[in-house]
Amino acid sequence: MAEKAFLNLTDVSKAFAGVQALDQVSIEVRPGEVVGLVGENGAGKSTLMRILAGVYRPDSGTLLLDGKPLLLHSPREANFQGIGIVFQEQSLLPNLTVAENIYLGQEKEFSRWGVISWPALHAAAKRQLEKVQLPIDPATRTAHLSFAERQMVELAKALALEERTERHLVILLDEPTSVLEQREIDILFERVRALRNRASFVFVSHRLDEVLHISDRVYVMKDGKVVAQMPASETNVPELHRLMVGRELHAEYYREARQREPAEKLVMRAESLTAEGAYRNVDFALRQGEILGIAGVIGSGREALTRTLFGFLPHSAGKLTVAGKPVRLTSPDQAAALGIGYIPRERRVEGLVLALPIVPNITLASLATVMKRGAIQGAKERKLAESWVEKLRVRTPSVDALCLNLSGGNQQKVVLSKWMNARSKILIFDHPTRGLDVGAKEEVYDLMRTLSEEGISIILTADTLEETIGLSHSILVMRDGEVTARFDATPGKKPAQVDLIRHMV
Amino acid sequence: MKKNYREQIRGLAPLLVLVGLVLVIGVLRPGFLSWDSLVVTVANTAILFILAAGSTFVVMLGSIDLSIQAICSFASVIVAVMLPGYGYAAFPAAVAMGLVIGTLSGLFHVWLRIPSFIVTLATSGLLVSAALLFSHERAISIDEAGRARLAWVTGDFLGLPNVIWVAALVTGLGIWSQKYTPFGRYSIAIGAGEPATWASGVRVNRYKVIAFAVSGALAALAGVLMAGREGSGSPTLADQLLLPAIAAVIVGGTAITGGAGGIGRTAVGALIITIVRVGMTFIGVDIFAQQIVFGVVLVLAVALTIDRTKIVIVK
Numbered sequence: 130m131a132e133k134a135f136l137n138l139t140d141v142s143k144a145f146a147g148v149q150a151l152d153q154v155s156i157e158v159r160p161g162e163v164v165g166l167v168g169e170n171g172a173g174k175s176t177l178m179r180i181l182a183g184v185y186r187p188d189s190g191t192l193l194l195d196g197k198p199l200l201l202h203s204p205r206e207a208n209f210q211g212i213g214i215v216f217q218e219q220s221l222l223p224n225l226t227v228a229e230n231i232y233l234g235q236e237k238e239f240s241r242w243g244v245i246s247w248p249a250l251h252a253a254a255k256r257q258l259e260k261v262q263l264p265i266d267p268a269t270r271t272a273h274l275s276f277a278e279r280q281m282v283e284l285a286k287a288l289a290l291e292e293r294t295e296r297h298l299v300i301l302l303d304e305p306t307s308v309l310e311q312r313e314i315d316i317l318f319e320r321v322r323a324l325r326n327r328a329s330f331v332f333v334s335h336r337l338d339e340v341l342h343i344s345d346r347v348y349v350m351k352d353g354k355v356v357a358q359m360p361a362s363e364t365n366v367p368e369l370h371r372l373m374v375g376r377e378l379h380a381e382y383y384r385e386a387r388q389r390e391p392a393e394k395l396v397m398r399a400e401s402l403t404a405e406g407a408y409r410n411v412d413f414a415l416r417q418g419e420i421l422g423i424a425g426v427i428g429s430g431r432e433a434l435t436r437t438l439f440g441f442l443p444h445s446a447g448k449l450t451v452a453g454k455p456v457r458l459t460s461p462d463q464a465a466a467l468g469i470g471y472i473p474r475e476r477r478v479e480g481l482v483l484a485l486p487i488v489p490n491i492t493l494a495s496l497a498t499v500m501k502r503g504a505i506q507g508a509k510e511r512k513l514a515e516s517w518v519e520k521l522r523v524r525t526p527s528v529d530a531l532c533l534n535l536s537g538g539n540q541q542k543v544v545l546s547k548w549m550n551a552r553s554k555i556l557i558f559d560h561p562t563r564g565l566d567v568g569a570k571e572e573v574y575d576l577m578r579t580l581s582e583e584g585i586s587i588i589l590t591a592d593t594l595e596e597t598i599g600l601s602h603s604i605l606v607m608r609d610g611e612v613t614a615r616f617d618a619t620p621g622k623k624p625a626q627v628d629l630i631r632h633m634v
Numbered sequence: 635m636k637k638n639y640r641e642q643i644r645g646l647a648p649l650l651v652l653v654g655l656v657l658v659i660g661v662l663r664p665g666f667l668s669w670d671s672l673v674v675t676v677a678n679t680a681i682l683f684i685l686a687a688g689s690t691f692v693v694m695l696g697s698i699d700l701s702i703q704a705i706c707s708f709a710s711v712i713v714a715v716m717l718p719g720y721g722y723a724a725f726p727a728a729v730a731m732g733l734v735i736g737t738l739s740g741l742f743h744v745w746l747r748i749p750s751f752i753v754t755l756a757t758s759g760l761l762v763s764a765a766l767l768f769s770h771e772r773a774i775s776i777d778e779a780g781r782a783r784l785a786w787v788t789g790d791f792l793g794l795p796n797v798i799w800v801a802a803l804v805t806g807l808g809i810w811s812q813k814y815t816p817f818g819r820y821s822i823a824i825g826a827g828e829p830a831t832w833a834s835g836v837r838v839n840r841y842k843v844i845a846f847a848v849s850g851a852l853a854a855l856a857g858v859l860m861a862g863r864e865g866s867g868s869p870t871l872a873d874q875l876l877l878p879a880i881a882a883v884i885v886g887g888t889a890i891t892g893g894a895g896g897i898g899r900t901a902v903g904a905l906i907i908t909i910v911r912v913g914m915t916f917i918g919v920d921i922f923a924q925q926i927v928f929g930v931v932l933v934l935a936v937a938l939t940i941d942r943t944k945i946v947i948v949k
Contacts, residue, residue, distance in 0.1 A: 441833075460832075460837075462837050465835025475829075478829050478830065479833040480833070482827030482831060484827065484894070485893075494836075504815070505819065551835075
């Protein structure tokens with residue numbers, strides 16, 4: 130392993146709207162090496178990958194490829210330098226054929242006088258598919274492939290780079306296994322090993338055992354920094370986990386002292402709740418003032434479940450009861466009418482109308498509260514908005530400021546004000562602290578405790594297990610669309626992360 | 635706060651353009667600034683404004699209604715055909731037709747999730763044919779008895795033509811509903827951020843249909859007024875009005891992408907369009923060439939008012 134590094138990143142930093150996503154990160158990749166990159170959500174893994182792929186440009190720091198400085202302005206340039214990426218969310222266009230996808234943007238190589246030679250293109254695509262041992266016709270429409278096959282096509286697309294550059298390749302794999310079956314993962318890994326003579330790999334995954342299995346070396350990231358780096362053979366899953374989280378559970382960080390036993394009264398109940406293709410036979414009971422955390426990886430069905438509870442994805446079987454009445458929610462207005470509120474993960478898309486000021490955003494879900502004889506009362510509405518801004522300590526020059534100009538934490542408080550003004554009894558927190566800095570996170574935790582004390586029930590899908598465990602009264606663990614475990618999370622009896630992980634993967 | 639200052643200037647721009655145009659024409663032809671001449675100009679704007687006013691809400695939603703001129707013409711035919719036999723009932727019948735057609739367009743738009751420009755383009759084609767059949771492909775002039783019943787359109791009140799009062803009423807109701815009703819509030823919210831509005835429990839589809847219904851009804855009202863002023867109904871009466879009407883909405887400052895604007899702004903926009911037309915006649919632009927100017931004005935207005943930072947892809 131004394132070999133010289135092929136790809137070098139030195140002191141790379143990147144900030145978004147005041148949040149330091151990467152803080153002086155240095156990483157090196159040697160020829161033919163598989164480097165694992167692990168860290169919690171928000172640790173900076175994806176930002177790092179996007180910098181390598183030419184999607185983002187770093188604020189500072191240097192990139193060296195084969196000893197030469199690397200300046201990437203676009204993914205296309207990264208491609209020409211022999212850097213390919215297999216994205217977590219698949220980037221293939223489903224309405225094009227496999228061959229068209231593999232050579233998207235590169236058709237020039239196969240065309241004369243502006244006319245594409247399809248036989249040449251298909252033959253070349255066939256060669257790429259052979260590299261990943263995928264025996265499909267390159268003329269197949271991508272939409273007809275299985276998910277795993279598409280992942281392989283992505284890999285083939287990345288490998289097609291080697292014919293365009295003399296260089297050794299660097300292939301970035303961003304969570305490629307999160308939705309694959311074991312058998313498909315085996316195939317992928319086998320291909321990765323077989324291709325090491327032509328390429329180096331950077332492998333990002335939240336499945337730590339897989340990272341250890343395939344990687345030569347592992348980097349651990351936390352809060353935008355590399356906190357550890359070691360050969361994969363010299364570490365293990367619990368150690369990686371400890372490094373990722375980086376601190377023992379702080380009871381007061383999640384305001385555990387304020388956690389009270391919820392009331393007996395049930396406000397929501399699911400019995401054998403099923404949504405075809407997403408999750409099945411989910412049972413849970415939500416009590417008044419309870420925080421129910423749902424843990425699970427991408428594809429576990431927890432995201433779909435939360436969307437069912439707010440009317441985005443109606444369930445197909447089973448029973449959902451809200452406030453004692455059986456319901457099937459087919460649109461958000463029905464959920465809102467039942468006193469359910471939704472704090473979305475996509476705060477800037479589904480949470481707020483960014484181009485409007487704070488006032489109309491706060492009353493958007495409950496305009497009736499400021500109406501009298503069929504007319505909106507502007508003065509009353511403004512006063513109400515001001516009282517929420519004061520109560521939740523939204524930092525803004527005035528309630529007329531556009532939500533666009535607020536920081537993430539303050540935006541989240543406006544979203545919360547909206548549902549508090551609507552007097553929602555059940556709040557669905559979908560990744561409520563995503564993209565927030567530590568101070569804003571703590572304010573959100575405080576608010577959640579206050580809501581819980583006031584008898585508001587909360588369903589929580591959090592960014593990290595730590596958050597899920599710290600905040601919840603009880604926890605539901607899901608895997609592959611089914612509930613695999615339930616935990617009581619009363620302070621003092623809170624489960625450990627490894628207990629949950631065991632049921633998640 | 636510097637940004638807000640700039641946005642305020644931008645918001646006032648249409649009004650400044652209007653004042654500038656009036657002054658320019660006033661200097662070139664001093665008679666234009668006389669009371670009588672200004673009243674005539676405003677009266678001539680009224681119908682264009684009412685036509686544009688209805689579609690303002692639709693544009694605020696981020697959609698578009700291309701059927702307004704067809705509804706307007708059809709309404710004039712209904713008035714001309716029905717007035718002799720049914721008397722005053724012809725007016726509510728015409729407006730009801732607009733309301734129903736607008737509602738249907740809205741329903742097809744939201745139920746079948748068809749882009750609004752396609753639905754209303756289809757509606758427009760359908761209405762043009764219907765109006766041609768209904769009128770036997772010709773203009774129907776309204777006889778003396780019928781004209782007596784049109785006195786409310788052609789008459790004056792307190793020294794101003796009645797069409798101005800109708801337009802003022804539409805403006806008032808429009809501004810009021812934008813400021814004080816959920817419909818007005820949600821129209822802006824949907825245009826500015828439909829996913830968030832939907833995820834706040836707003837019945838987005840319902841308000842979209844209402845906007846198209848309002849657009850249809852006001853387009854029909856414009857047709858009724860036109861029939862009154864022209865003394866006839868014709869299946870091609872409003873053919874040349876679609877472009878100026880949409881230009882009026884956009885020139886006034888309602889964003890084509892939705893989420894900003896209002897009927898007050900459309901009033902300013904309609905006046906600008908009328909004055910540009912007067913100016914063109916004054917400098918001798920051929921009447922048939924005027925659509926060229928409106929087309930250019932529309933594209934320029936969109937280019938100037940659009941906030942490109944918020945738009946990723948233009949289709």
